[in-house]
Amino acid sequence: DIQMTQSPSSLSASVGDRVTITCQASQDISNYLNWYQQKPGKAPKLLIYDASNLETGVPSRFSGSGSGTDFTFTISSLQPEDIATYYCQQYDNLPRWTFGQGTKVEIK
Amino acid sequence: EVQLVQSGAEVKKPGESLKISCKGSGYSFTSYWIGWVRQMPGKGLEWMGIIYPGDSDTRYSPSFQGQVTISADKSISTAYLQWSSLKASDTAMYYCATPYGDDAFDIWGQGTMVTVSS
Numbered sequence: 199d200i201q202m203t204q205s206p207s208s209l210s211a212s213v214g215d216r217v218t219i220t221c222q223a224s225q226d227i228s229n230y231l232n233w234y235q236q237k238p239g240k241a242p243k244l245l246i247y248d249a250s251n252l253e254t255g256v257p258s259r260f261s262g263s264g265s266g267t268d269f270t271f272t273i274s275s276l277q278p279e280d281i282a283t284y285y286c287q288q289y290d291n292l293p294r295w296t297f298g299q300g301t302k303v304e305i306k
Numbered sequence: 307e308v309q310l311v312q313s314g315a316e317v318k319k320p321g322e323s324l325k326i327s328c329k330g331s332g333y334s335f336t337s338y339w340i341g342w343v344r345q346m347p348g349k350g351l352e353w354m355g356i357i358y359p360g361d362s363d364t365r366y367s368p369s370f371q372g373q374v375t376i377s378a379d380k381s382i383s384t385a386y387l388q389w390s391s392l393k394a395s396d397t398a399m400y401y402c403a404t405p406y407g408d409d410a411f412d413i414w415g416q417g418t419m420v421t422v423s424s
Contacts, residue, residue, distance in 0.1 A: 199368065232410040234351075241401055241414040242343075242351065253412065285351055289409050293339050293356050293365055300350040 204298030328402030
């Protein structure tokens with residue numbers, strides 16, 4: 199099975215900061231990678247699909263990039279409402295999906 | 307509106323059986339996979355498995371194969387996750403989700419909290 203290594207596990211940043219999270223796959227997964235946001239007590243929400251496509255209605259400060267084994271998720275200017283845990287998810291071998299371990303984002 | 311509505315919270319004892327549900331509405335239930343995701347208290351998301359209600363094709367994560375059963379009743383647009391003998395370690399929030407718009411889980415249920423305690 200493909201393993202996903204997400205880092206860091208947590209981070210603290212100031213409002214307005216640029217925040218970057220990485221996800222590394224154990225083998226080439228092309229662009230078969232999604233990013234989710236989960237706020238406490240809520241179901242996850244899809245933000246980015248196919249590595250770099252912004253889901254409808256998601257603010258443009260969120261972006262994703264990468265292909266192959268290395269992927270990056272970026273919040274260009276951190277807002278208070280972005281406090282959440284973020285997960286990557288690969289789907290190289292449908293219909294099977296695997297999540298990364300998650301990154302908890304806090305305000306400094 | 308496309309939505310998934312899950313059954314309510316459950317409190318069970320070790321060794322008991324349980325079946326929780328996820329009802330789809332607003333779309334063609336038989337045409338989209340429905341998956342289940344576990345989240346243990348304070349932990350991350352784990353993909354458990356998925357079913358295609360149209361033909362009941364079911365796939366499991368190796369970690370959950372043999373531990374749970376996923377099924378669906380297309381006549382009532384409902385997917386199920388069941389246990390034959392619960393353990394304390396099954397205590398978790400369980401979400402259903404469907405890759406409706408793309409190969410990503412863009413529609414999620416609200417979650418069902420399962421607590422297993424003696």
